Amino acid sequence: MPTVDSVTMHEFLAGLERSRTVIVPCGSIEEHGPHLPLGTDTWHAVELAKAVSEKIFIWVAPPITYGLCRSSSNHPGTITIKGTTLRLFIQDILRGFYQQGLRRFLILSGHAGSTHMAMLVDACEELLLELHKGRFAVVSVNDLGRIAWKDxxxxxxxxxxxxxxxxxxxxxFPSYVKGRAPEEYPSFPPFLIVRNKRAFWKGGVWGNPGKASREKGKIIMERSVEALIEIIKSLEEEEPDGGS
Ligand SMILES: [Zn+2]
Incomplete structure (x- = not known):
């Protein structure tokens, strides 16, 4: 269950004999309403990756703690980066791991914005053409919901x-939760790329915090870990021959 930044170079080499798969947790610095911390997405992804690594031997990379945040970019505290920056940065990191012998890459994003996710996918599409023995998966915490805990x-x-x-x-992290914000949804006009996004999304909440509970959080985490382990199994299989 090594985190890459906690091992020595010799431990790193020895660990490669056991696993050539790495989870790269991606987060954001983004408003999460008046009740959750700006680093919520990062904490979520990091804790999921750690929990997976307690069940199977897999590398966990230090997190990428900045992401591309569109809808919340005017809210206090959100620090967004350009899509180009994100794409190039994740590619540099994956190339670095590849040079060091890693071959399977799971990008696990705690931030699920569609533009952010598209940049991560596009980064991996480009790397497919360059890192010929690499296999890639890009998953957001919301993707896990669709397959594991939506019910x-x-x-x-x-x-x-x-x-x-x-x-x-x-x-x-119960001490990080400052009560409950009211239920809220944004009202962005369809198709328009608006400048003052906060005018259409006052409180920065998209859903209903009032329905939250610690018990649900436990189930969401546990089922997410199981779903991730299944995804990792697929990632570690050989890619089927395209027949060409
Ligand atoms: Zn979030």
Missing amino acids: IVETPSDSHAGEVETSVMEYL
Whole structure:
């Protein structure tokens, strides 16, 4: 269960004999309503990766703690980076791991914004053409919900600082949770790329924190870990021959 930054170079070499797969947790510095910390996405991804590494031998990289945040970019505390920066940065890191012998890469993102995720996917698509023995997976915490825990969530379109993230933080770091914000959803006009995003999303919550509980957070984390282990099994299989 090594974290890459906690081993010596000799331990790193020895560990490569056991696993050539690495989880790269990605987060954000982003408002999460008036009740959750700016680093919620990072904490979520890091804790998931650590929990996976307690069950199977796999490398865990130090997290990328900044991400691309569009909708929340005007809210206090959000520090967003450009898509180009994110794409180049994750590619440099994956190339570095590849040079050191890692071959399977799971990008696990605690931030699930669609543009952010698209940049991560695009980064890996480009690397497929360059790192010929590399295999890549890109997964957000919300993707895990679709396959593992959606049935326990009572808020249908809960996605940011709502029932799910408040539950997870209540389970992982209860002292970081400052009560409950009211249920809220943004009202962005369709298709328009608006400048003052906060005018359409006052409180920065997308869902219902009032439905959150520590018990739900525990189940969400446990089922997410199981789902991630299944994804890692697929990632570690050989890619089928395309027949060309
Ligand atoms: Zn979040």
